Amino acid sequence: MNAEIIAVGSEMLTPDRVDTNSLYLTGQLNALGVEVTAKHVIGDDRGRLAAAVAAAAGSSNLIILTGGLGPTEDDVTRDAVAAATGRTLAFHQEIADRIEQRFRLRRRAMPEINKRQAYLIAGAEVLENDHGTAPGQWLDHDGRVIMLLPGPPNELEPMFEERCLPRLERMLPPQAIRVRILRIAGMPESEVDQLAAPIYTRYTNPVTTILAGGGDIQLHLRARAADAAEAERLAEEVASQIEGILGDRIYSRNGDPIEAVIGERLRARGDTVSVAESCTGGMLGERLTSVPGSSDYFVGGLLTYNDRMKNTLAGVSEEILRRSTAVSADAAEALAGGARARTGSTWAVSITGVAGPGGGTEAAPTGTVYIAVAGPDGCRSHHVRFTGDRTRVRMFATQTALDLLRRRLV
């Protein structure tokens, strides 16, 4: 079974508003084993909305509309669904009475326009709204289910859980879902996909999706089966093959970010870490301390943005800065060594480079980054050249630094 969600309202077609109801609904539907195959936002336009409902009814079993059930001219959802399904709309006095009662309880008279909310599509059932005036509607149409739900989350969510979920559960076969999230560092998306696609494309269950951003790749595997053991077996069958190929490029099997994985390893070893950052200006420290409880292993660090700070704060010799410059393997190693010595941490990670857009030289063009990891087994540095803008270079530099540290903590 699959679903489409249609959010109704011109205010969600502005540059600053997103539809978040669909995220809630997607979570609820996925838990039932229902896939969301498309989402739409349509303005307060009866004709456009009717066309969207008709199109959705042509390709999905379940269509959920949110919003557009208010009492004003702009509220076109009832009309549009009636038009799309070729059904009539009729006034129901008992619905109007219930809305009027809500107003009476708050010692107010029901405005005449609220009677619009008492129109029901022929054949639809009313979904009572305990938190607002707009009743929802549940319509079985042509083998599909069309739900009309109110837009405000505090009305929509209880209505969905109390009135729709029990109906959906009766309709659907019981189903277990198992999700694996494999996270990969140190490889571009295309390379991960080239290796993993020959495996996962052979399976329609689990469904595999690939996500990439900031040098981090995620493979989401979602397996479904009648029982939990079978869903687990299906997820494991594909995950283990991908793991066999990607090996230790996979840093997480449960979706944990790399900062958390490093934190667990450091905590397990009783080790500590510090940083010395130049072009990333604090981003590496910020990422390591984004994990709650990171004070167990993160001691601190040095932001050595200019040459003088590299010398006075981290003890990088003037000779290295003169001879090799601040963007060099020598400087990266001296920074990591300096941070480790001055903080007394077990490990220290340094980053020095040219984030751009300015500051590049022939020897060290924009995007050039040196990363060093110093630890009990010595200090090693790495040279990388990233493309893209300042933000991207800094994101990739910290991601690479975290991955290099992770590989030393085995």
Added chain:
Amino acid sequence: MNAEIIAVGSEMLTPDRVDTNSLYLTGQLNALGVEVTAKHVIGDDRGRLAAAVAAAAGSSNLIILTGGLGPTEDDVTRDAVAAATGRTLAFHQEIADRIEQRFRLRRRAMPEINKRQAYLIAGAEVLENDHGTAPGQWLDHDGRVIMLLPGPPNELEPMFEERCLPRLERMLPPQAIRVRILRIAGMPESEVDQLAAPIYTRYTNPVTTILAGGGDIQLHLRARAADAAEAERLAEEVASQIEGILGDRIYSRNGDPIEAVIGERLRARGDTVSVAESCTGGMLGERLTSVPGSSDYFVGGLLTYNDRMKNTLAGVSEEILRRSTAVSADAAEALAGGARARTGSTWAVSITGVAGPGGGTEAAPTGTVYIAVAGPDGCRSHHVRFTGDRTRVRMFATQTALDLLRRRLV
């Protein structure tokens, strides 16, 4: 002229991902006077996507697709648009050569699958991508324009601005738009709106929208008129009234972030700045150095995550740490003073607090933060208590610290 936006990708049909590219595109289109009448998210399904494109082409002049231009099996946008428009797809060697060159520059071989990105819809023009491998496409079809743009914002945004915007401007009637972006720090959104709404709600032109996040409030005023002088006059009329009420809470009149505003002031004064961070772990340094050219004034800093580092790196006395604890006005002032002394900077900003979720005490519950700014005119500290999770506390702490520094640089 109206537009529909179709975001392509199954990952945006999960419970935790929204399509944000459409917000950017909506802002750009609105500025041209183009309304967005519908937005869609379609999974990686060729048939469904082709149907969505065909439907959109039936009711809108401008269809923008984002995503699905990658090199993998999942990337179906090229195929789907070709199918929807009844056009063929053909391999173009010169596109493949350009992609290959990108890989060569990074000293890597182009994976075979990237050749998929060299297929062009018959009649489409290539939109070159300076920031990634996926070229975009611009197709004039049947009196409509269909644009295929890459999904990553750092590829999509420059491509739209450099390649699409000039083409669109030539197509549209001339209209002058003037935008004011007033940015405000140190006030909650509700308070800003309570003061500003009585002014801006009296005007339908300019259109005013309010955005808030991470302690930063933005008021966007968009005025439209037949000529530039009139648009300017309309924008100024409303902006000047709002400025009269909010005063120096407004730190930017052109949308510049607070980090850039501080940078300009420091540069103009010939001053420098350093940081000493505890609970924010580097976020303040990261933010200050997010501005290109920040090496003109940012010298470096100290990440003093535990008490020992506060003592050894920043010289906070053991007595202060014992008597007042690390989360105190005394400690914040000693940290700022220590950073200033050890880096020799004109100004130093320190942050120490409890970001949570753990670590709170009766004297310093979770969300408690002390911020100090040390400068030529002395050192002053500030006590704030933020609500929300770890990320929010850290964002608000750095935002407040930046605003306190800004107010000292007058």
